[in-house]
Structure formats: C-alpha cells, structure tokens
Amino acid sequence: MKMRTKLSMLFVVLLGLTLVLGACSANNNTGEQTASTAEVQQNSGAKEVIKISVGEDDYGARMLNYAAAFKALNEELVAEGKNVEVVEDILPAVGDDELVLQAQAGQWRDISMNSSLDIGWELDAGLIQPIDWLKESEVFKTLPQNLWDIMEYQGHVYGAIQDMDASPLYINKTALKTLGWSDADIEGLPDRVLKGDFTMDDMLNIATEAVDKKVTKYGLVSDGLDNISVQDINNQIMGFEPYDQEQSKVIFDKKGITDTYNFWEKGIESGAITKDFAALEDVGFGYFVNGDVMFFIGGTGSYNNMKEAYGKSDKEFEDWFYANNTFSLIPAGSKGGKPGSLANPRLYYVSSKVDEKKMPYVQRIIELAMAPNLQMDHTLASGKLPVTRSGQEDPRFSESRFLNDVAYMLDYTKVRPPHLAYPSYLQQQIKGLEALMVKGATAEEAYALFEGNYKQGVDQDQVIFR
Amino acid sequence: MNLWKFSKRNMIHFFMILLMLPIVFMIIWLFVSSVYNYNSGRFSWVNWQFLTRSFELEGISFPIIWPIVMNTVVFGLLITVIDLLVAIPAAYAFSRLNFFGKGFALKFLFIMGSFPGITLLITSFFIMMYLGLLNTVFAVVVLSAAGMIPWHVYILKGFFDEVSWDLEFSGMIDGCSRFKCLYQIILPNMLSGISAIAIYAFMGAYGEWLLIKLFIFDNTKLTLAGYLAKVIFTDDDKVTNIGLITAIGLFYTIPIGIFYLFTQSTMMKVTIGGSKGV
Amino acid sequence: MNLARLKKKSYPYLFLAPFAILTLMFFVIPALATLWMAATNLDRKMKADFIGFGNFQRIFADINILPIIKVTLIYVFFSLVLTVAFSLLLAICTQYLVKNKKLGALYRVIWLIPSTMPGLVYVVFWKYIFNPTPGGFANKIVMYFGLEQPISWFNDAGLLIIIIAGVISGASGGMILFSASINSIPEDVYKAARVDGAKDRSIIRDIILPALKWPIMYVTVTSTIGLFASYNFILLATRGGPVVDTTTLALYGYQQAFNRLEYGYGAAISVIVVIISLLLTLLLFRLFDFNKLIRPPRIED
Known part of the structure; x- marks a missing residue:
C-alpha cells in the first residue's frame, strides 16, 4: 500500500517533469522562429519591414533624436526608391541588469545607450560589437581627436559619442569681491587656473575664508557625491588618472588615494565642505543662484539648472550670471599642475547580435541621430555640448554666450576609463568618502574601507596595486 | 464635567x-x-492629463491610462481564477484527506507561503526563458499565482476545517463521491471564504510590479503597477517628476481604497487555524 | 479490484496535482536552481563555472558581512516586534474598543492604504518628509524651532525611518487577520464576562489574546521570513547607505546580483538568507507547537 502511495507520488513528479521538458523542447523552435520573424518581416510581397529596437539607459531628450532619425531614414529610403521600411521599437530606461537579462532572453536592443565608462564590461559580457565603420562616416568627420579616444577601446571603435560635457568650477564673483578681491584679480582667475597657478588648496582656503567670514553659507558644493564632479576633484588632487592605458589596467595608488581623502577631511574640518555634501545634489545649484555658495562644481548642464532656479528669461539670467559669477576649469592639485575637466558622455552602442544585413540600417540610424541640428536640440534640452564641429556650427550654438565660452574646456576634458574594473573602483571610493563625510571616519579609515571593499570584489589581475 | x-x-x-x-x-x-x-x-x-489623452513629456510619450486599467483588470481576474482553481482542491486535500507526507507538506506549505520569492527571481527568469514564456502575460500570471497560492491554500484549509463533517457524511450516505460532495455540498457552505481569497488574489495581482518590470519588455502589456514601476520610475533613487508620480500613485490607490471599503467585511472572514478556542 | 483501490488511493493526489505541478515548476525547481547557482561564478558573461563552496567562503571573508548581519538583526527584530504589537493594537482598537462597527471598518480601511500604495509612491512621501535640505517637512519643523542646520535624516537615522515606515505599511496585514479572529469570538462570551464584572483590560487579556494565538503565530512567522527577505523599501529609500548602515543581507544579495551583476555570489547570499529564515521558522514552529494545528481527517477511507 505504501508502495502505491510512493508510486503515485512518483507519477505526479514525472508528470510535472514531462510537462517541463515538453515545454522546453517545444519552445526551442518557437523561440528562434519569433526571433527571426520579429527581425525581418516579409510583408506579403509589399514592403520589407525592418524593425530596429533602440534603447536608452536613462530617460531624456535623446528619445526624440531616435524618433527623428527613423523618420529621416524612411524618407531617404523612399527617395532612394528602396522597397524597405524601418520601424522603431523604442524602450527607455533600460538598466544594466535589464540589458544583460534581456539580451539573454533574445530581447536585445539593436542600439543601446550607455556611459562611455561601460565599454569594458559590456564588451566583456559580449553585449556589444565594434563599429569601425564610424571612422569613415561623414557626420563624424569633424569630431575632435580627443573624443575619438573616448570611443576606442583596445584598438576598435565601440561606441558613437552623442553628447559631451565639461565640468566647470562655477565661482561666486560677488562673494570674492566681499572678500576683498579686485575686479582684475577676479577676471584673471580663470587664467591662473589654466596655468596651474591657482590650486585646489587655494580654492579650499578661499572657501573656508568665505564660510568663516559668513560671506557665503557653503564653501564648496557639487551636483552630487556619486557624480562626475567628485571624481574630477579626486583626479586633480592625485594629479593623474588612475588608469594605465598601455597595460589596460586600473591603478590603485595608495598615496594618491590617501591624498584625496585628506583633502576631503581637511575640507570638512575647516567647514568649507559640509557633512550633507551628498544631500545637496538636487538643491546645490539653487543655493548657488541665491548666492549661498562660494564654489560650485557641476556639469555644463548645471547652467541650465541654475537658469530654471533663477526663474526668469534666458537673457535676464545670462546678464545676472555674468554680472555675479564666473567659471574656470577645475584647478590643479599642486602648483604648476594641469587644470582638469571630466565628462560622462553617453555613447550609442550596437548589439553584438546585429548581423551584416541589418547593420547598414543601424548605421544610418546612428548617423541620422547625430545630425548637427539634432545634436543642438539635445544641447538645448540637456545643457550638454554638441560633439562635432558641425554640431557647434548650428546658429543656436553661437547665440548662447555660455556655450561659446565654455567650449574651450572640451580640449581639457577627459572621460573616465572604460575599463571593466573601473566602475567598482568608483563605487567603493565613494563608499569611503561617505564614511568620511557622514560617519566621521578619518582619511586612513576611509582608505582602509575603500581598499578592503575594492580588493575583495575585483579580479586582481585587472588592477595595479601600488 | x-x-x-x-x-x-x-x-x-x-x-x-x-x-x-x-x-x-x-x-x-x-x-x-x-x-x-x-x-x-x-x-x-x-499631471492628470493621462486621464483624457496620451501626452508627451520631455520627449517620452505617455499613453492614455484606460487601456492599462483594462489590462490590470484582465490580469487580476486571470490570476484570481487560476488561484482559485488550484488552491481550492489543494486546500480540500489538506483539510479533509489523508495522504502520504501530509504533515511535512503542510509545513512546507507554510514555508513556501512566506518564502522570499525574490530570491528565486533570477532562476525563474531563466526557467521562463527556457520555456519561451518571457514577455508573455502567462509567465507573470503563473509566477505571481505560484507566489500567492501557498498561503491561500493555508487559509482556505481553515475554511474547510470549519465546515461541519456531518454535512459531508450525509452527502456520502446519499451516494455522492468525494468530488461531488466538494462542489455540491461543501463549497456552497464556504462562499465567504472563497470570495475572501478571491479578493486577496485580485489585490495581489493589482500590486504586482517587480515581475512585470523584469519579465515584460513590451510597454503595451503593462498593468497599472507595472506602468508605475517601469514608465514613471526609471532610476533607483531619483524621483524626476513628483507631480506625475503622485498623480498616478493616487489614481492607483483610490480604486483599491474604495474596493477595500466594500470588501473589507468579506476579508474579515479569514481566520488562521480556527480561532474558536484551540 | 486493484484499479478501484488505486483510484481511491490516488484521488488525494489528483486534488493536489495542479498545486503540486505549479509549485514544482515555479518554486522547487527555481529553488534548486538557485542552490546550483550559488555554487557557480555566474556573472554578466552568463557563463557558469562550478566553484563549490567558493562563494560561501567569500561571504565569510567579506569585510561588510558582520556590520550587515548586525543591521539585519536589528532591522528584523524591531520591525517584527513593532509590527505585531502595532497590528494587535489596531485590531483590538478597531474591532473591540470602537463599538461602532462601521467606524471601526473605516479606520481599518484607512490603515490599509499605506500597504496598498506601491512602494515606489510610498517612498516618495517619506523622502519628502525627511528630505535632508531645509525644504524637507521635518527640517522645516526643527528649523522653525531654532535649529540652524538642516538634518540629514536618512544619514543619521536611516534605519529608524525604514523601520517606522515599514511598520506603518506592514501593520495592516496582521490587523486584518487579528480583527477577523476577534470578530469571530461570539458576543455571548463578552456578555458572560461582563456579567462577571470583567473590565476591558481583563477581557482583552483573558478572552481576546488567547483567541489570537494562532493568528499571532502565523503573523510572527510570516513576518519574520518576510522581513529577512525584504529589501524593496530600503533600496528605494537609502540604497543601503550611508556605507552599509542600512544594508540588510537580502539587499546585499540583491545588489550583488542586480547591480554588480554577480549572480552566483548574489544567489549564495540569498541562500544564507533562506537558511537563516528557515531555522527561525522551525524554531517558531516549535515555540508555537505547530503540530497541533494539523488535525487528522475524520472520514477514513
């Protein structure tokens, strides 16, 4: 009797398993079928329909550029007399986790968008393919060389840069005057920064003085702790980028990292930097507009944010901005060093699954989305800069005094290395900073936390510890 | 005074x-x-314009809300039906039948009912991928049901426990089979319990968003909760448009509040383990 | 004859079959697969090499693990005690102390709202209240009373806020179950007690609480496991920071899997979460004498 019970149990289990296996084997075919039919649909002898799926890691104005590119491509195809139609399949806000899982599930995005930082790991995960045709592409002919460097990794072009940024140091002129600076001193400041004559320490001292004398409420504020500006400060303090391009390895430099933590510790102790530095992310630019901040580090987009916070017309804001403020590159870490600027540009990536047949269409979508006027549309919406010279020749670009004035920074602007061991470096570095700012850890403790966390999570072959 | x-x-x-x-x-x-x-x-x-038309905001088009509401209702009803079809016979077996390993199975049920389903998310994803069910409503329906059913079985078992055995005895004397007894005599006696479970199932479906966010890639198949999670919220911790979020959040919450008002007396029928003096 | 007996013996399994199949496919198999995954180094490359207990060794060597376990225990313990106590309080108030049934029901419905609200919207509210800038609600209040600098609430008291928000949204489930059980106590029992001169306090102690034994067990066990596995609100509210001050084990597992894309390591941490909650559940079963709950059927075949 017990035997029978067991038998029937077994029966149920087997039934279940057959169902599972049956479904699996059935699916393998259907899976491929749906994939191929979705890709290229032969539309009953009429037009060939090609569906191109595009995505973005974030939400924003870039979606419009996609839409415009599809429209333009279809118009071109009609003009060329080709019997082909491209159809868009846009999905915004595809996070890295979803990107990986969806690619596994055969639902990859033909064109995706991510930071320049992501080349390394996306390549490692087999998500993207080289797009060396970009070198021959007409729209990218006027792309400056330093931007080409961003798109290249291990000898190939992997992404098409679609906007660029710089990280200006916004300076409160009014407060400097209150501190006794002459107009000539103030006007000469950006130049001193450029020559490496004005350093990070000088900046911190002024910030401290401003807070001590109650000229401004905050000394140094940025657009967030986990934002590029903090990274920029760290690189300037260290005096080098923690990346060895030749060996393609991240550099974990004890001395340099300790220096950066010492800088932050000093800033907090002197009151130039407040414990709620991270919390000022979404309000800092507003405080700057109110005159409460001595130095603000952000992106070129911060100018747009300030304009919104100011709440008046573009012209009125521009007048106010130039009357009361100025901006420079990020000062060097030590006398005679180089000034810096850092950016976090988004790149178009092409999925490794895109085949030769589809690639020409994908290529044209990317090229059309990079049309100069679309670059400028994006600039107006986001405050980021057009990348190609032809994009900067758009009349709307020269109308903006700020965009013109800030454009020189592009020549000094670097991006973060696209190495696969680097994102984790940033994450853990910020954890150390958080401990220092919020929990009152010393610079040594912050370093120890950074080192411990980084070492235990990274493939140590990818890093030079020194 | x-x-x-x-x-x-x-x-x-x-x-x-x-x-x-x-x-x-x-x-x-x-x-x-x-x-x-x-x-x-x-x-x-x-921020409430989604009620009357689709609109664009910062380059993203937001659909009008009503088809999504429709999806939500269909999705909820589907889960409710599957939930009941599976849970009722199982609860009946747990309450009134003897089978091998029942004690263990009941404990297992308890553990499953409150098992962190999230820990299974990735492997569920691969299983669904293997079955070719990704991006289908079916996948979300069965996974969501599988997550809720164990504790619904447990609660339904309590209702079966409450139904008098004499009813079933008399039915069997009249020559009913166990199965016939179940749906002709016992079930009509525990309609309140079944409706309570139905309500719980529907509400569970209404609130399901994580599965939809991960398993559905197609923005036309979203439910309200999925819409909120996928279209409105895009970053883990950055809230971009408070007005839109709160408007849709309220739109989401108000119906369920009204639903509660009308169903709360039924929901109150649920008892755990028979409270009448254990 | 045999066929008839087989039929008779097998029908319990027929009743159970749909449930068993569903559970097998979407619970047992994923659970086993998670176990397997925990023994591999599956990552974003989606190639899994078997590494045995390598992930578990890594967990024990992880410099964050001790602080995280500490945070987890504090979070689970206080959330559990407060949730159960608060839902009891709500149930007794709305079901027994408030004599007007309709009003009691209305109070309950209002309390249900936070739990129905999607976490995504719920967290927006809490972030507004405890916004670290002077514009935040709590900061407006403390600064009105003379504080000069705004407080970074989530940095200074993140875990406390998370626990409170969790209790407010989590109490309603227990409240409904408890209210239902109080509701099923016959009026006569109260009447008899009042005739004997019993006050509210002794009625609650001697009649209501004993009747709630099983619901309390149920809520305690499910909440314990649920709390161990929960990370959703924390993820949205603080992302586990500052540093790891609000990171629970489950959140850490999630972050390893979904943020760092180390699925194997994330799965191993989930396995630890499951083992801890299983052990606790078994302990609670013993504490509440679970076997009594399983009554034998009265119709013998």
Whole structure:
C-alpha cells in the first residue's frame, strides 16, 4: 500500500517533469522562429519591414533624436526608391541588469545607450560589437581627436559619442569681491587656473575664508557625491588618472588615494565642505543662484539648472550670471599642475547580435541621430555640448554666450576609463568618502574601507596595486 | 464635567484619529503634489492629463491610462481564477484527506507561503526563458499565482476545517463521491471564504510590479503597477517628476481604497487555524 | 479490484496535482536552481563555472558581512516586534474598543492604504518628509524651532525611518487577520464576562489574546521570513547607505546580483538568507507547537 502511495507520488513528479521538458523542447523552435520573424518581416510581397529596437539607459531628450532619425531614414529610403521600411521599437530606461537579462532572453536592443565608462564590461559580457565603420562616416568627420579616444577601446571603435560635457568650477564673483578681491584679480582667475597657478588648496582656503567670514553659507558644493564632479576633484588632487592605458589596467595608488581623502577631511574640518555634501545634489545649484555658495562644481548642464532656479528669461539670467559669477576649469592639485575637466558622455552602442544585413540600417540610424541640428536640440534640452564641429556650427550654438565660452574646456576634458574594473573602483571610493563625510571616519579609515571593499570584489589581475 | 465624560467615552476615537494623522496627511500631500508645482507655485491639472489623452513629456510619450486599467483588470481576474482553481482542491486535500507526507507538506506549505520569492527571481527568469514564456502575460500570471497560492491554500484549509463533517457524511450516505460532495455540498457552505481569497488574489495581482518590470519588455502589456514601476520610475533613487508620480500613485490607490471599503467585511472572514478556542 | 483501490488511493493526489505541478515548476525547481547557482561564478558573461563552496567562503571573508548581519538583526527584530504589537493594537482598537462597527471598518480601511500604495509612491512621501535640505517637512519643523542646520535624516537615522515606515505599511496585514479572529469570538462570551464584572483590560487579556494565538503565530512567522527577505523599501529609500548602515543581507544579495551583476555570489547570499529564515521558522514552529494545528481527517477511507 505504501508502495502505491510512493508510486503515485512518483507519477505526479514525472508528470510535472514531462510537462517541463515538453515545454522546453517545444519552445526551442518557437523561440528562434519569433526571433527571426520579429527581425525581418516579409510583408506579403509589399514592403520589407525592418524593425530596429533602440534603447536608452536613462530617460531624456535623446528619445526624440531616435524618433527623428527613423523618420529621416524612411524618407531617404523612399527617395532612394528602396522597397524597405524601418520601424522603431523604442524602450527607455533600460538598466544594466535589464540589458544583460534581456539580451539573454533574445530581447536585445539593436542600439543601446550607455556611459562611455561601460565599454569594458559590456564588451566583456559580449553585449556589444565594434563599429569601425564610424571612422569613415561623414557626420563624424569633424569630431575632435580627443573624443575619438573616448570611443576606442583596445584598438576598435565601440561606441558613437552623442553628447559631451565639461565640468566647470562655477565661482561666486560677488562673494570674492566681499572678500576683498579686485575686479582684475577676479577676471584673471580663470587664467591662473589654466596655468596651474591657482590650486585646489587655494580654492579650499578661499572657501573656508568665505564660510568663516559668513560671506557665503557653503564653501564648496557639487551636483552630487556619486557624480562626475567628485571624481574630477579626486583626479586633480592625485594629479593623474588612475588608469594605465598601455597595460589596460586600473591603478590603485595608495598615496594618491590617501591624498584625496585628506583633502576631503581637511575640507570638512575647516567647514568649507559640509557633512550633507551628498544631500545637496538636487538643491546645490539653487543655493548657488541665491548666492549661498562660494564654489560650485557641476556639469555644463548645471547652467541650465541654475537658469530654471533663477526663474526668469534666458537673457535676464545670462546678464545676472555674468554680472555675479564666473567659471574656470577645475584647478590643479599642486602648483604648476594641469587644470582638469571630466565628462560622462553617453555613447550609442550596437548589439553584438546585429548581423551584416541589418547593420547598414543601424548605421544610418546612428548617423541620422547625430545630425548637427539634432545634436543642438539635445544641447538645448540637456545643457550638454554638441560633439562635432558641425554640431557647434548650428546658429543656436553661437547665440548662447555660455556655450561659446565654455567650449574651450572640451580640449581639457577627459572621460573616465572604460575599463571593466573601473566602475567598482568608483563605487567603493565613494563608499569611503561617505564614511568620511557622514560617519566621521578619518582619511586612513576611509582608505582602509575603500581598499578592503575594492580588493575583495575585483579580479586582481585587472588592477595595479601600488 | 459633561465634556470630560464625553471625551472619556470618545477617547478611543481621538486615539485612532491621532494615529491616522500621518496617513491622512500623506494622502493630502499626494493630492497637493499632483496639482501644485512647488517650484513655480502654480496650480494645474496637467499631471492628470493621462486621464483624457496620451501626452508627451520631455520627449517620452505617455499613453492614455484606460487601456492599462483594462489590462490590470484582465490580469487580476486571470490570476484570481487560476488561484482559485488550484488552491481550492489543494486546500480540500489538506483539510479533509489523508495522504502520504501530509504533515511535512503542510509545513512546507507554510514555508513556501512566506518564502522570499525574490530570491528565486533570477532562476525563474531563466526557467521562463527556457520555456519561451518571457514577455508573455502567462509567465507573470503563473509566477505571481505560484507566489500567492501557498498561503491561500493555508487559509482556505481553515475554511474547510470549519465546515461541519456531518454535512459531508450525509452527502456520502446519499451516494455522492468525494468530488461531488466538494462542489455540491461543501463549497456552497464556504462562499465567504472563497470570495475572501478571491479578493486577496485580485489585490495581489493589482500590486504586482517587480515581475512585470523584469519579465515584460513590451510597454503595451503593462498593468497599472507595472506602468508605475517601469514608465514613471526609471532610476533607483531619483524621483524626476513628483507631480506625475503622485498623480498616478493616487489614481492607483483610490480604486483599491474604495474596493477595500466594500470588501473589507468579506476579508474579515479569514481566520488562521480556527480561532474558536484551540 | 486493484484499479478501484488505486483510484481511491490516488484521488488525494489528483486534488493536489495542479498545486503540486505549479509549485514544482515555479518554486522547487527555481529553488534548486538557485542552490546550483550559488555554487557557480555566474556573472554578466552568463557563463557558469562550478566553484563549490567558493562563494560561501567569500561571504565569510567579506569585510561588510558582520556590520550587515548586525543591521539585519536589528532591522528584523524591531520591525517584527513593532509590527505585531502595532497590528494587535489596531485590531483590538478597531474591532473591540470602537463599538461602532462601521467606524471601526473605516479606520481599518484607512490603515490599509499605506500597504496598498506601491512602494515606489510610498517612498516618495517619506523622502519628502525627511528630505535632508531645509525644504524637507521635518527640517522645516526643527528649523522653525531654532535649529540652524538642516538634518540629514536618512544619514543619521536611516534605519529608524525604514523601520517606522515599514511598520506603518506592514501593520495592516496582521490587523486584518487579528480583527477577523476577534470578530469571530461570539458576543455571548463578552456578555458572560461582563456579567462577571470583567473590565476591558481583563477581557482583552483573558478572552481576546488567547483567541489570537494562532493568528499571532502565523503573523510572527510570516513576518519574520518576510522581513529577512525584504529589501524593496530600503533600496528605494537609502540604497543601503550611508556605507552599509542600512544594508540588510537580502539587499546585499540583491545588489550583488542586480547591480554588480554577480549572480552566483548574489544567489549564495540569498541562500544564507533562506537558511537563516528557515531555522527561525522551525524554531517558531516549535515555540508555537505547530503540530497541533494539523488535525487528522475524520472520514477514513
């Protein structure tokens, strides 16, 4: 009797398993079928329909550029007399986790968008393919060389840069005057920064003085702790980028990292930097507009944010901005060093699954989305800069005094290395900073936390510890 | 003196209202945020325009809400039906039949019912991928049902326990089979329990968003909760448009509040383990 | 004859079959697969090499693990005690102390709202209240009373806020179950007690609480496991920071899997979460004498 019970149990289990296996084997075919039919649909002898799926890691104005590119491509195809139609399949806000899982599930995005930082790991995960045709592409002919460097990794072009940024140091002129600076001193400041004559320490001292004398409420504020500006400060303090391009390895430099933590510790102790530095992310630019901040580090987009916070017309804001403020590159870490600027540009990536047949269409979508006027549309919406010279020749670009004035920074602007061991470096570095700012850890403790966390999570072959 | 007496009698109400203040405040805040722009200081219904038309915001088109509401209702009903079809016979077996390993199975049920389903998310994803069911409503329906059913079985078992055995005895004397007894005699006696479970199942489906976010890639198949998670929220911790979020959040919450008001007496039928003096 | 007996013996399994199949496919198999995954180094490359207990060794060597376990225990313990106590309080108030049934029901419905609200919207509210800038609600209050600098609430008291928000949204489930059980106590029992001169306090102690034994067990066990596995609100509210001050084990597992894309390591941490909650559940079963709950059927075949 017990035997029978067991038998029937077994029966149920087997039934279940057959169902599972049956479904699996059935699916393998259907899976491929749906994939191929979705890709290229032969539309009953009429037009060939090609569906191109595009995505973005974030939400924003870039979606419009996609839409415009599809429209333009279809118009071109009609003009060329080709019997082909491209159809868009846009999905915004595809996070890295979803990107990986969806690619596994055969639902990859033909064109995706991510930071320049992501080349390394996306390549490692087999998500993207080289797009060396970009070198021959007409729209990218006027792309400056330093931007080409961003798109290249291990000898190939992997992404098409679609906007660029710089990280200006916004300076409160009014407060400097209150501190006794002459107009000539103030006007000469950006130049001193450029020559490496004005350093990070000088900046911190002024910030401290401003807070001590109650000229401004905050000394140094940025657009967030986990934002590029903090990274920029760290690189300037260290005096080098923690990346060895030749060996393609991240550099974990004890001395340099300790220096950066010492800088932050000093800033907090002197009151130039407040414990709620991270919390000022979404309000800092507003405080700057109110005159409460001595130095603000952000992106070129911060100018747009300030304009919104100011709440008046573009012209009125521009007048106010130039009357009361100025901006420079990020000062060097030590006398005679180089000034810096850092950016976090988004790149178009092409999925490794895109085949030769589809690639020409994908290529044209990317090229059309990079049309100069679309670059400028994006600039107006986001405050980021057009990348190609032809994009900067758009009349709307020269109308903006700020965009013109800030454009020189592009020549000094670097991006973060696209190495696969680097994102984790940033994450853990910020954890150390958080401990220092919020929990009152010393610079040594912050370093120890950074080192411990980084070492235990990274493939140590990818890093030079020194 | 009279006032003192009055306040003593009504102290419990004062107490309850005091406790509820944060929630009432939250609802009011949600509403105000949805129609009032804190930055510009202007009132407008612009965040509620999803009620009447599809619209564009910062380059993203947001669909009109009603097809999504329709999806939500269909999705909820589908889960409810599957839930009941699976849970009722199982609960019956747990309550009234003897089978091998029942004690263990019941404990297992308990553990499953409250098992962190999230830990299974990735492997479920691969299983669904293997079955070719990704991006189908079916996948979300069965996974969501599989997550809820164990504890629904457990609660339904309590209802079966409450139904008098004499009813079933008399049925069997009349020559009913166990199966016939179940649906002709027992089930009609526990309709309140079944409706309570149906309500729970529907509400569970209404709130399901994580599965939809991960398993559905197609924005036309979203439910309200999935819409909120996928279209409105894009970053882990950055809230981009408070007005739109609060408007849709309220739109999401109001129907379920009204639903509760009408169903809460049924929901109250649920008892765990028979409270009548164990 | 045999066929008839087989039929008779097998029908319990027929009743159970749909449930068993569903559970097998979407619970047992994923659970086993998670176990397997925990023994591999599956990552974003989606190639899994078997590494045995390598992930578990890594967990024990992880410099964050001790602080995280500490945070987890504090979070689970206080959330559990407060949730159960608060839902009991709400149930007794709305079901027994408030004599007007309709009002009691209305109070309950209002309390249900936070739990129905999607976490995504719920967290927006809490972030507004405890916004670290002077514009935040709590900061407006403390600064009105003379504080000069705004407080970074989530940095200074993140875990406390998370626990409170969790209790407010989590109490309603227990409240409904408890209210239902109080509701099923016959009026006569109260009447008899009042005739004997019993006050509210002794009625609650001697009649209501004993009747709630099983619901309390149920809520305690499910909440314990649920709390161990929960990370959703924390993820949205603080992302586990500052540093790891609000990171629970489950959140850490999630972050390893979904943020760092180390699925194997994330799965191993989930396995630890499951083992801890299983052990606790078994302990609670023993504490509440679970076997009594399983009554034998009265119709013998």
